[in-house]
Amino acid sequence: MSERIAVVTGASSGIGAATARRLAAAGYRVIAAARRLDRLEALAAEIGGAARRLDVTDPASIAALAAGLERVDLLVNNAGGALGLDPIERSDDERWRIMWEANVLGVMRMTRALLPALRAAGAGHVINIGSVSGFEIYPGGAGYTSVKHAARAVTQTLRLELLGEPIRITEVNPGLVETEFARVRFDGDEAKAAATYRGMTPLTGDDVAECIVWAANRPAHVNVDEIVVRPLDQASVGHIHRRDG
Numbered sequence: 001m002s003e004r005i006a007v008v009t010g011a012s013s014g015i016g017a018a019t020a021r022r023l024a025a026a027g028y029r030v031i032a033a034a035r036r037l038d039r040l041e042a043l044a045a046e047i048g049g050a051a052r053r054l055d056v057t058d059p060a061s062i063a064a065l066a067a068g069l070e071r072v073d074l075l076v077n078n079a080g081g082a083l084g085l086d087p088i089e090r091s092d093d094e095r096w097r098i099m100w101e102a103n104v105l106g107v108m109r110m111t112r113a114l115l116p117a118l119r120a121a122g123a124g125h126v127i128n129i130g131s132v133s134g135f136e137i138y139p140g141g142a143g144y145t146s147v148k149h150a151a152r153a154v155t156q157t158l159r160l161e162l163l164g165e166p167i168r169i170t171e172v173n174p175g176l177v178e179t180e181f182a183r184v185r186f187d188g189d190e191a192k193a194a195a196t197y198r199g200m201t202p203l204t205g206d207d208v209a210e211c212i213v214w215a216a217n218r219p220a221h222v223n224v225d226e227i228v229v230r231p232l233d234q235a236s237v238g239h240i241h242r243r244d245g
């Protein structure tokens with residue numbers, strides 16, 4: 001069997017970097033894509049994959065990536081994240097626009113651009129990284145929860161539209177994962193980022209990567225629709241057991 005090819009967006013950090021490592025260990029040739037090329041090059045050298053600069057909010061950047069790819073067995077749409085934790089009354093249009101561009105339009109555009117290559121693989125697979133924020137809400141979270149709710153609708157619609165084709169569609173929905181996510185959300189404020197995980201044990205990027213690779217490695221006739229994975233210390237977005245009270 002020829003080497004399977006996986007494209008992982010947002011592979012420069014967190015869940016994406018861990019997924020690239022685990023996919024490479026599972027025998028995939030990994031194309032690691034994100035904006036920070038220096039990090040990707042270090043990762044690609046480590047795992048024997050390829051590094052590609054990609055901004056999922058830029059259609060030209062997506063087209064350039066897709067143009068070099070004839071066959072893709074697995075697309076992991078992982079790039080994304082949250083900006084801010086402001087109530088709707090104080091919401092910032094630009095932050096919302098960036099979240100929609102990255103988490104929703106990015107998933108749509110990447111999937112649309114790589115569908116020919118996924119079809120060429122004969123048995124393609126799209127794994128979208130959603131969130132428990134795709135079906136739960138919390139005060140201050142509307143910018144992020146609304147995009148993850150929307151991305152969930154895109155994933156589910158895609159499964160209906162591709163019914164009858166040999167392309168599997170999976171959504172992996174994590175709870176709290178300790179990555180650069182909170183640092184990005186709070187504009188680099190380390191104290192606020194650390195408070196997100198205060199007194200509890202979050203998931204690691206590798207915990208989520210393990211779920212992604214498990215779903216990818218099921219037989220071609222088995223579609224894992226979705227995986228919801230949370231820390232034991234988190235029962236819902238708003239119910240977190242913190243040992244320091």
Ligand SMILES: NC(=O)c1ccc[n+]([C@@H]2O[C@H](COP(=O)([O-])OP(=O)(O)OC[C@H]3O[C@@H](n4cnc5c(N)ncnc54)[C@H](OP(=O)(O)O)[C@@H]3O)[C@@H](O)[C@H]2O)c1
Nearest residue numbers: 010012013014015035036055056079080131177179180181
């Ligand atoms: N951490 C959590 O608690 C959590 C929970 C549920 C779901 N998620 C989701 O998991 C995914 C990965 O997040 P993470 O936790 O691993 O956070 P992270 O460490 O901040 O990683 C985010 C990744 O997305 C990339 N990215 C962001 N905007 C991009 C753009 N416009 N174009 C290309 N790449 C872009 C970043 O790379 P560059 O900056 O180099 O481009 C980075 O590699 C996100 O979709 C996030 O919403 C996270």
